[in-house]
Amino acid sequence: MNWETVIGLEVHVQLATKTKIFSAASTAFGAAPNTQACEIDLAMPGTLPVVNKQAIDYAVMFGLAIDAEIGKTSVFERKNYFYPDLPKGYQTTQLEQPVVGPGVVDIQLDNGDTKSIRIHHAHLEEDAGKSLHEGNFRSGVSGIDLNRAGTPLIEIVSEPDMRTAEEAVAFAKKLHSIVTSLGICDGEMSQGSMRFDVNISIRPQGEDKLGTRTETKNLNSFKFMEDAIRLEVERQIDVLEDGGEVVQETRLYNGETKVARSMRSKEEANDYRYFPCPDLLPVVISDEHVEQLRANLPELPDARQQRFMAEYELSQYDATVLSADASTASYFEQAAKQSGNPKLTANWVAGELSARLNIEAISLEQSPVTAEQLAGLVIRIADNTISGKMAKQVFEGIWNGEGDADQIIEQRGLKQVSDSGALEAMVDEVLANNQAMVDDYINTDADKRKKKLGGFMGQIMKASKGQANPQQVSQILAQKLAKML
Amino acid sequence: MHNFTIIELINGLKKKVFSSTEITQHFLTRIKNLDSKFNSVITLTENQALAAAQSADQLLAKGEAPELCGVPILHKDIFCTNGVRTSCGSKMLDNFVPPYDATVIENFKNSGSVMLGKTNMDEFAMGSSNETSFYGAVKNPWATDSVPGGSSGGSAAAIAARLAPGATATDTGGSIRQPAALCGITGLKPTYGRVSRWGMIAFASSLDQGGPMARTAEDCALLLNCMASYDDKDSTCINRPVPNYSANLNDSIKGLRIGIPKEYFSEGLNPGTEQAVRNSLAEYEKLGAELVEISLPNTGLSVPAYYVIAPAEASANLSRFDGVRYGHRCEDPKDLEDLYRRTRAEGFGDEVQRRILIGTYCLSAGYYDAYYGKAQQVRQLIRQDFVQAFEKVDLIMGPTCPSPAFIFGAKGNDPVAMYLEDIYTISTNLAGLPGMSLPCGMVDSKPVGLQIIGNYFDEARMLNAAHQFQQVTDWHQQAPAGIES
Amino acid sequence: MSIEKQTIENLATLARLAIDDTRVEEMSQRLGSVLELVDQLKAADTSGLSGLDHPLNETQRLREDTVNKPNMREAFQAIAPDTEGDLYLVPKVID
Incomplete structure (x- = not known):
């Protein structure tokens, strides 16, 4: 059977702000662990968030770049789940009223055609910290570094408009190109500045209904993404062709070992209980401000x-x-x-x-x-x-x-010799010293003589220690040989 | 000395009748000698208090004293105090010493006041009787077999017992007004957003509001002058000038229109309480005010709406207590789940766990619209009731709570009976309006509170009305028996 | 009204609370009576009404993007239950 692949992307883009989305702690990459986690990032009791203006502006700029509707009123919500790298026990994010509404990103295909990938929406949220499994601490436990906690992200959610791994990569690269051109993200993939979650399903060619999808999370290079998609598509085809069913699940791809596995732990009881964050008020963006950002868009x-x-x-x-x-x-x-x-x-x-x-x-x-x-x-x-x-x-x-x-x-002393007198002398000398080659040239059929020119050129360039201007030499040579015929 | 009001203490300090060190020492001694009967103070900060008093005395000597210079007060143990254990009445935070101050604490430090210690409270401010504190219940100085009210029961009882002339408190559903009423003191919950919530450990963020407690309205005005401020660390704090709440206390209230909501005088109201409140209203008529019957038709829905919204917000607010970064952590967790579950089951008391579960339920998939969404709509209805009422009247008055202080354990097995204790106070929190309670009579030798509800940011008018009442009555001057020793 | 044991267990899982069997019964009773109370909401006519998320009709204030939080790791980790090598330690995290 011929299978069609359907791919949608969720792209996390770290915004290049100086401070966190809800605190004034630095976001600089590479600091010593937990030195850039202030009391707000650590969710100390009684601490409260205040929204970073630059993060809002960057998100709006992205929306303008993809011709999206801008959410004039956007609302932060709490997404509740427990994880050690999530200090508050909820992630502050957006759901019902995101800052960026539907938009479009055009990608160029290998055959030169342009394809439009629809963007469902893009929302602002905070990044989590990092769990380290080994380091300068006793074994058998994990260490938590919260420097990254609270770094502003936009999550860009595409429609399932891509059909091949190449299209997905082209889309990802295009987003990279847009956000770096806007200057809203440093684009450093190796530092996790852009991370991709890929939703993949397959269906028989010609079928309208979407197949069951899986989500492969946290891919941080174009190469890994491409490999992971190919691997997952093959897996799903194998499952279906063996008469099995694709299970909706979250998967993790290891770019080093090139192996993916199911993250079953993430599956159980996913009920995030979203509700509007009572510590934050609706973010209202005026038309004037949007126009100002539009006018200054790079x-x-x-x-x-x-x-x-x-x-x-x-x-x-x-x-x-x-x-x-x-x-x-x-x-x-x-x-x-x-x-x-x-x-x-x-x-x-x-x-x-x-x-x-x-x-x-x-x-x-x-x-x-x-x-x-x-x-x-x-x-x-x-x-x-x-x-x-x-x-x-x-x-x-x-x-x-x-x-x-x-x-x-x-x-x-690399100067090229372009003085025609000197070059003519050089050509004459080579021709004089290589009478056999000249004879051979004259005796060759006219249509095959051109191939013989290379030999003379090599000799002349050698004689000039590579400094002769090759275009000029080739002209002079052609003229001189023509005269000998 | 302990019978002086704050105004009297300030005058005495300025006139050098006594020093701050003397009065601070006096109140510290009273707490040490008497509080074993009431259990109103969790942490006594004797050394810091004496040091602060000494500095205050120096400033007073130089004539550079700020408004509250040298005045000893207590702070509810919900406000984070740099270097001083802040427990929130919970085992979870029994060992928590924050490295930062709440804005309210900072304001009081700047005003030169002296912190005597931290007051007992219902765990995480969840309760109306102070029975849920990890540190044991606070006893009502008027009848030690009875509750002081909650959650700010420690602050209220301490003031009633003359262990401090004033204290900070917080009110989410009545936690300032109800204990003020049951302990025979004066307390004010300001308009939502008037007092910064930074460093005030959150129970329900959209309802919580800090406010002052003292024996008189005049003292409350002084404390509110210091407590209220604009704070850019709290997104919900309103940027609006703070008036001088003491300025208009002596204005005449002739012609003041007082709305009497008929729903506040329905079944469930103790007849003695009703009589005391009606007598007070008659007093207001004598002062030249006009009584207007009004209706707040959705009052009955306030308790159910509150018991969805407050637990929902709390369920997320309390997720940060996970044993990772501060606070209680269970012994030898066998894995991450075990760390979370046992830490939280051990660290939180029953009522807190109950409310977390209710909040989780109301937000969970399939129930959100029916509970949380619906409750927020009802909240809109309740707000509209008040908006309409304030088109006709200047203030609204009625009982603070349905009956005087009840005996310990009386409502222990029935959370709903306990929740109905707040029927007259909760709707102002839902609407964000200011409310206060002042002593207005006695029933069975226990105090009764008169509630005054004002329009948004109309605290000055409420304080004016309360002060005028206190000029012609002496309920606020009565003291429980046996506190002199 | 009481709540099913299974529901209590699911809620306890979501909220990460260890609730042993001896407490489930009591929790179920008490939560049931609270839900009976809040079920009164269902009778309210709220058609066409938007929810009130915040008591005041204010909008979010935005902060300038300027770093002003010093490194306070030492003070913060002094009150942490378990740290080593500048990290907060937890039982092994398994994805």
Whole structure:
């Protein structure tokens, strides 16, 4: 049987506020355990929450970015359950009146088509702390670090509009691109800044009714998400094809071992007893404020992609890659403006630089090559001072902190020879020293001669110690050989 | 000395008739000698009190004394006191020493008052008789076989027994007014949002409100001047200037329109209590007020609505007591569930557990609309009753509670009988209105309270009316027998 | 009116309260009588009425996003039942 996969996502996005959603404790990542958990985060008796304005603004900005209805009045509710990383015994979240209503996110498919994924709503809530199973404490117990408790999150809930793991990943990446472009999330996946819960069901191709779904929780990388979806889809197909039934359950995927398992403990008696939080009042957002946020909204990835294509004449692919996140985009734009050669700059940012950052697993912000330095390199390629091959050496030099492109070219004596007199002399010398090759060239059929050019080029470049301008050499060579025929 | 009112003590301190150290020592000695009979104080803070008195004396000597400088008072053990055990009348917090002050405590510290200690109360303020305290029941100084009322029974009994001239208290369904009535003192529950709830251990967040207790309305006005404040740490605290509640006490009440709700004089009202209240109303007529019969038709629904809303909020508010970060923790928990269940079963008394279960029930799946949703609608009805009434009258008056102090154990087996004790006080909490109780007669040698309900933020008018009554009556000056020794 | 034993047990699970068999009967009786009281609500005509979540018609005040909470771990953990290595300890958490 042919099965259709149906996927919906719940995406938790940590907001890049300085303080918690309900307290003025810091949200900075990586602090020593429990040093950023104040009496409110610890749910000490008598303490009370006050809402962080920035968290509300960030949530509204997200809503505006996806063309959603903004909840002019949103209400915080209590979701009751016991867990050691949840100090109050309830999570303050939103249910009936979320801050962001229905909206749409467009994703690009591999075949170039655009697909709209509907957003059911997005709501504000507080993050929980962390349970550690090993550490600087006796064995057989868990340790609780509440630094993360109270960090503001928006939970973005999609409709079940995705049909493949690729679509789900494209959607997740698009959300990443939107929230980082807005500057409302740092996008650091490895620090848990974005986490995905994936709802998956399958049904026979052509069937309207949805199958029973499972929820795989807390995936924190695009790769893990993709793997987890494939694994779960295979599992569900196996279950159904063996005549079994898919059980509605929560599952946990381990990205290291690539194994998923059921979290049965989460299933029993899930009755969260939501009710409006009496310690908080309805959050009312004025139209004026919404308009002010709209007017100051940073450029979004889709608009930026269009602009890159129009303004810099980039290909759709380059424009998509370079506009995906705000820091890449601004790096590219800065380098492109300084180099005056956007296309070549795009090649270098999307090519060599990205590859190198990937290998070293560092972010663009940490790149040892600044946009200005990259522009300097591009200028020297464009004005034929150096060849593409030399450029790679120069890039390496910049990366290693040896200086700017011009300094490295100077130090290493990498200047390309573009003086036509000198080049002609070089070509003449090579031709004179390789009479056999010349004869061979002349005797070859006209339509196959082109293939023989490479041999001459190699000799000439070798003779010039790689400094000859290859385009010029190839022109001169062609002219000289033509005359010999 | 202990028969002085707060006003008299302030005058004496200013005129150097006595020092703060002397009066503080006097009240500390009285508590140590007499409180074994009443059990009104859980924690005596002798050293801190004497140190505070000494500082107060220095300020008084310099002539820089703030309003309540050197005045000894007691605080209900529901207000967090930095460095002083704050038990909330519960085994759960028997070892809890908060590292922060409630805003109310901070206000009193700033006003120069001296904290003598912390008063006994029903566990987590859940009770109307003070029988649910982990520290044992408080006894009514007028008849030690009778309850003092609750939950602020410790504060009320201590003032009646002249162990302190004033005290803080809290009121969720009548917990200031009912014990004030049963102990023959004056107490005021302000408008919801007038007094900060920061650091006041929550029972039912949308109903809880702190307020003062003293022997006279004049003293209550002074204490409220200090207690009321805008506090940005409490989202539900109202940003509105605090008037000088003492300023208009002596205004004439000629022409004051007093609403008499017929529902407050129906069956269940003790005839002696009714007589005392009617006599007081006649007194008001003599003072030039006009009595207007009104109806608050939904009064009967206030108790059922309250016993849904208050337990529902409490069930979530009390989830933080889980034995992880502070407070009681069971011995050798075998797993996480065991830690939670035994810690909470051991730490909470029966009434608290009962209310947690009721609240859990009312919020649980399938019951929410019928109970919680419905109760919130009824709450709207009750509010509307008052809004309509206040279109016709300036204040509403009636009995504070149906009968004088009952004998210990009299309502022990029937929670509903106990809950009906608050029938006249609960609806003001549901509506968020201010209410007060002042002594207005005696039945069987036990005090009777007259309740005054005001419009939102109309505390000054209530205090004015109460003060005028106390200028022509002496119920508030009567003292229980046997407290002089 | 009394509440079924099973209901009491479910509620006790949700509320994380250990209620042994000796208390179930009494709890059931007492909760039953409270529910009888609150069932009076059913008679009220509240059609078309919105619920009153807060007594005053106010809206949420918003706080500026400025850090002003110092690290007080030592003071907070001094009153904690069980800590080690700066963490609060609990019996093993099993997902």
